[in-house]
Amino acid sequence: MSKVDNLHDLFVMEISDIYNAEKQLTKALPKMAKHATDAKLKAGFENHLAETEDQISKLEEVAKLCDIKFKSVTCEAMKGLVKEGGEAWEEFEKGAVLDCALIIAAQKVEHYEISGYGSLCALAEKLDYADAIKILREIQEQEVATDEKLTELSKTINQKAYKAAA
Ligand SMILES: [Fe+2]
Ligand SMILES: [Fe+2]
Structure with missing residues (x-):
């Protein structure tokens, strides 16, 4: 395979990578919601799952607008982030401390x-790609x-975890 030497192909590679990352998240977010205790955090994960499904459709729209086909790739970075986050409920007791660990994992994903x-x-x-930029900014x-929202939630949940430990 020849090496990528233009920005268009780089764009195709990058969008294919994030498309796969979003797909991985549709599998990870329900598990994160399931293991969360705080009602707002649980609802937040469920809400972001719906947004993530919508983002996948938005990326498909971008591909159509730019007349590109997604490459079949695995986003190894997201795989690693999901794996680390997924280990949280194996390592921590369900409750405020696990909620904190879930927030940390989720914020790494968001960044x-x-x-x-x-x-x-x-x-x-x-x-x-003027039309595509609009959609990509919306997702961002x-x-x-x-x-x-996760930063806001972490303030009250951190407090709960601290009290639980005291
Ligand atoms: Fe996303
Ligand atoms: Fe996200």
């Missing part, structure tokens, strides 16, 4: 996604909002 979509937006700009904003 990975935020940077991925940021790079895709930058590439789409270089390639003049959802990831940022999710990260912020």
Whole structure:
């Protein structure tokens, strides 16, 4: 296989990577919701699952707009992040401390996604994919909002974990 030497192909590779990452998350988020104790955290994971399913459709729309086909790839980075997060309920007792560990895992995922979509937006700009940029920014904003909600939740849940340990 020849090496990638243009931004269009780099864009195809990057969008294929994140498309696979989102698909992995549709399997991971229900498990995270199941193991969460705090009602708001549980609801947050369920809500982000619905958003993630919508993001997959949005990425398919971007592919159509840019006339590209996704490559069949596995996002190894997301696989690793999911695996680490997935180990949380094997290592921690269900409750506030596990909730904290789930938030940490989820925020690592969100930051990975935020940077991925940021790079895709930058590439789409270089390639003049104006309509695609709008959609990619929308997704990125959802990831940022999710990260912020997790930060908010962590404040009350951290407090609960601290009290439980005292
Ligand atoms: Fe996402
Ligand atoms: Fe996300």
